[in-house]
Amino acid sequence: MVSLNNPEASALVSTYRSLLPVGARRRIVRRVPRPLRNAVMHLLASLDSLRSAVVTRALGGSRSPGRHGPNAFLRVVRHRGKHVRAVVVGGATEWAARARNLHMVVAVLEAAEIDYFCIRGTAQAVPCVAVPAEQREDVEELLQIAFGRNPGYVSNGLGEQRDGASAKTWRRMRTHQVLRLAWNVCDPTAELIFGQESGCDLEFWRRTGDELVAPRPNSVLTQTPIDAERRVMEQKLFSPVPSLYHTGYARSVPEFGVPLPDDHLFPIDVVYTWVDDSDPAWRASRDAARLLLTRDASGPLHEQAANDARYTSRDELRYSLRSIHQYAPWVHNIYLVTAGQVPRWLNTEYPGLRIVDHREIFSDPTALPTFNSHAIESQLHRIDGLSDHFLYLNDDVFFGRPVGPGHFFHPNGLTKFFMSKALIPSGEVSGADLPVNAAGQNSRGLIAQQFGTFIAQKMKHTPHALRREVLQEIERTYPEEHRRTQHSRFRSPDDVPIASSLHHYHAFHTARATVGDLRYVYIDIGDLKAQQRLNRLAARRDFDTFCINDTIVPQNPDAQERMVRDFLKAYFPVPSPYELPAEADTTRAQGEPAELRSA
Incomplete structure (x- = not known):
């Protein structure tokens, strides 16, 4: 039976919650020494591997438990003029990177029982999650811990991208009501790098009376009662993936879960x-x-x-x-x-x-x-x-x-x-x-x-x-x-x-x-x-x-063919599932554990 409060609760998380009430879990964030806080994040990482957002097959990773290390397969790459850290994934795709970022944000919020709901209709090409502004301090500290374990970045939408594990980052971002969160991914060649443009937006909705009010427009609703119903929905509603894959569940208010006039409902x-x-x-x-x-x-x-x-x-x-x-x-x-x-x-x-x-x-x-x-x-x-x-x-x-x-x-x-x-x-x-x-x-x-x-x-x-x-x-x-x-x-x-x-x-x-x-x-x-x-x-x-x-017909067909093949291999280094494995012409590197699982 799927729990409406936590649709994918695991035994580890249930134990964690039974030992520590929600108030104590939030106090952990600020008052417990870092070694113990890291231990908590190891638990959250276990949750992440169990609730995983992208199939092993899609990302070229392995189901082997030995690959769940927090800093495994990290690489420094140059992206948009800056050097950033990224997790190397053999089958990296843009849609999987987006789904992964949404999944990780949702996993952290649900593990700490932070109220949230996913949003549609922001006119952005990335998923979006809303939390009450009054819980911002808790959310920031939780995410700081999460970024400490799994390096990633926070930006304010103005081109400023900073290390999510730094307390200074969160102080600098305090005046912004919409943040972009991203755990970067790249393929083994580093030709494909998915960073902030494939991230997940986090909105802080301020309380006005008994309503939560959005910090920016969207096409569905910009205010909702604080106690509005939260419904369980598939994450793919907020970050589309191929129909064969299932990306887990998340919570939202009913208005964001129904078909909209700008949805393409036909195949x-x-x-x-x-x-x-x-x-x-x-x-x-x-x-x-x-x-x-x-x-x-x-x-x-x-x-x-x-x-x-x-x-x-x-x-x-x-x-x-x-x-x-x-x-x-x-x-x-x-x-x-x-x-x-x-x-x-x-x-x-x-x-x-x-x-x-x-x-x-x-x-x-x-x-x-x-x-x-x-x-x-x-x-x-x-x-x-x-x-x-x-x-x-x-x-x-x-x-x-x-x-x-x-x-x-x-x-x-x-x-x-x-x-x-x-x-x-x-x-x-x-x-x-x-x-x-x-x-x-x-x-x-x-x-x-x-x-x-x-x-x-x-x-x-x-x-x-x-x-x-x-x-x-x-x-x-x-x-x-x-x-x-x-x-x-x-x-x-x-x-x-x-x-x-x-x-x-x-x-x-x-x-x-x-x-x-x-x-x-x-x-x-x-x-x-x-x-x-x-x-x-x-x-x-x-x-x-x-x-x-x-x-x-070219004068030198061999040279022309090499030019085209070299370009295509560099532009599209990741084999698709439409290719026989033995025929894939790109070396697959061992990636991190699965992040989307097959439906």
Whole structure:
């Protein structure tokens, strides 16, 4: 039976509480010599290992009790221009770091029976916990002890970050009513460091009569009765993690536990299209189809319609999946659409991941085999089990930092699209046009025919937010153009870019999509400054999404491949659960004990 006062009480904590009433426990903080206070914190650390907030598997740690030492695996790293201490965790992720910080704050407060409640709607990207301001002195001393055992940092939101184990720190922070707490985490390479930006906010709510009043706005409530009901809720409500994981429980007031208008209550899937260009059988099939087409057609294919650069794989899919695991834990299912191919390193048994063969989704099997992404994209809405809302990604598109569903979908289900400054050329389509330009012109013609407007802008190479119902409607509305695109084995002047352009403009004109805003960068690896741009991206990590692409076969493909692989390994060093363990190409260091456990 789960206790409402302490939903995960352990035998150790029960013994501790039975021996010392709450008043005595609080006096321990100020009056008991440090050795005994440290012993108390060892007890709290045992609680932390029992209530753990992140799965061992997710963080690459071990369930071995020998790894619960207070200072194990600490490392000094440079983060945002300063040297800080961080715990080295083999499978570190941003979402796990956030969940861990929330968990540790909640564990300390519950162990000392400090009144608290978790908060939603602060417009911050981190979890938040509120405590009554009248208990501030007790809370500060408890946290000082906690930081003494597990080194971490406190900041005031103004860029000032200080050692949480120092009494001087807490005196300096006394005038601030909102603090950011963080126990830093890094991966073994120290390429990934999760500090204050992944911390947990602590708010001190002042008492006014019989009410507690918030020190800053939130979208739910800014005052509540002192004796308001405290309900037990899952911690993942306040710090989202992948659905497979359970992060424990915390307390809050009822208003913060119900669905809100800005919650995304619908599942969001991801669909990839992928090809293994090194597969001899696939290459033979492609070459035969290309030869047959050039014999039957009035002229050769456009140079960029079927050149090798269009199909080259540098293992980008592995790292794009890592970017989802690292920065988009809210993704529901992932579908990989292929021509019967499976990456050798892919863990096809992982829940929520499914391989989809072209033969499963093409409405007309005679259109296969196809080597045209436009044709494949025209059939994505036929994937069995696909949610109505999904993101379509090429394997050279990556999430570059934490993103939320709101980057791509409105809470009411409307999609967002991201227009490029690049323009669709004017005039009629000709065989000499670049395939991408011809496709854009065809999309413009259909929108003009249906809605009477003139579209001019291309779309950025970002994840495309799509609706199955819109794609189904497009097939019904433009049947002939849809059929021609499906049957085009290679890029053709007749193609329509259904998933990457037409969907967005059609949905916009039927009030189901809006123009979105996303911090994004496109890097052409054939550019002379590509290495410089990749170095800048790796150093700053300041884009929501990015695309690494080329359209021309390079003069030195080996050098180009090394450049891309070295960048991706450094940017995404943590293997995802979508990879077979034996195929993970990153050395795993032994991390601290588990912090999220599997549901």
